[in-house]
Amino acid sequence: MWNTRLATLLAIVPALVLAVVARSEEATPITRVVFGSCIKQEQPAPIFNAMAAEDADVVLFTGDNIYADTDDMRVMHDKYQTLSQMPGFSSLIDSASVLATWDDHDFGVNDGGAAFPKRAESQKQFLDFWGVSEQSPRRNREGVYHAETFGTEGQRLQVILLDTRYFRSPLKTGARRVGGPYYPDGDASKTMLGADQWQWLEEQLRRPAEIRLIVSSIQFIAQDAGQECWANLPLERARMLNLIRETKAKGVVFISGDRHWSEISALRDQSAYPIHDITCSSLNQLHKRGTPTENRHRISDTTYHRENYGRLTINWESEDPKLAFQICDINGKPVIELPLHLSGLSK
Structure with a gap:
């Protein structure tokens, strides 16, 4: 749990007070969450104002929160500084509890994984910027994965933020398709999350909660079409579905980003109940191809x-x-909708 503010991070954002106040111990249930991914820090992001106006309880930053793409930590630091000074950003993060994970560009390298040589240094930049307490387990372990549970029995929302970068094995490549050069790989030695994170995730899924948002920076359900997604490591994807079944975890919905467009995907026959993936991207970029x-x-x-x-x-x-x-x-008007009932998220 955090109970700190980014203003204490003088090395990162000396001129800006960024509130990051988690409410895990509050009895009031969470009724509104906003989330998003993919922020080009050099471009305007007026959508921050619409998000802040939601008066949400929780804000989730689900990856590519900056486009660092560097192994120079001074450059990465400066790009986080640019994000902190973007109009509307401070109002947004002051408006709610804030939780974040990363994707490849804020990790440090496009499509990167465990081979990135500066991943430990990049993790420190991430934790410092997002105001993670020095007492947090994330300060003493590899990876930025994290979980919070809000509310009390009968009205608990669990947010599980995965790290799909720090431990991820190299992907199989081939002829480039529309989405990219990646293909499914059945190599059982390859991993998406790494052994420690898998063990941690099982522990989280066994904890009591009525609704569980699993934040994966890349799409969990979408089929492989050349892009980075869980389908590139099908044994890992199957392991996730098996883990949800074995732990009898209720209320699971995935939230993903990365693609620079938004869509909703679902698996209806591979779990005890339908598993949905809400892909939401991008906060301030248009998808050039448009399809x-x-x-x-x-x-x-x-x-x-x-x-x-x-x-x-x-x-x-x-x-x-x-x-x-x-x-x-950008004006807060719904363009894609998915209504669910809690009874539909259990066996």
Whole structure:
């Protein structure tokens, strides 16, 4: 749990007070979450204002929070500094509890994994910027994975933020397809999360919660079409589904980013209940190609390729609590929607 503010991080953001106050011990249930990914720190991001206006309880930054793409930690530091000074950013993170994970560009190298030689140094930059306490386990272990549980029995929201970069094995490459050069690899020695993170994840899934948001910076459900996704390591993807079954974890919904467009995918026959993946990207970039890669698991009627963010509203007062996932445009208008009931997220 954090109980600190980024203003203490004088080496990172000396001129800005960025509130990061977790509410894990509060009895008040979480009713609104906003989330998003992919921020070019040199470009304007007016969408921050729309997100701040949501008056959310929790804000999730789900990866590519800066485009560092460097092994020079001074350069990375300066790019985080640029993010901290973007108009609207301080208002957004002052408005709610903030949780974050990274993807490749804030990790330090495009499509990078465990081979990145500066991953430990990059982790320190990440933890410093996001105000992670010196007492946090993340300060003494490899990887930025983390979890928080909010609310009390019957109204608990668990947020599990995965690290899909620090431990990830090299991907298999081949002829470039529309989405990129990557292909599924059945090598059982390869990993997405690494042994320690897998063990930690099992422990998290065994903890009590009614709703669980698993944040994966890359898409969990989408089929492989050349891009980075869990389908490139199909044994790891199957391991995740098996773990959800074996732990009898209820309420699981994935949130992902990375693609510079938004869509919703689902697996309806490989778990005790349908598993959904809400892909939300990008906060301030347009998708140049404008057409999505093939994805047979896509269930949204459309995809959205302009600036967008995600919103989850939870109605705990209903007899069967309601979850409303929405992808929202730069003005906060929903463009993709997925209504769920809590009863549909259990066996």
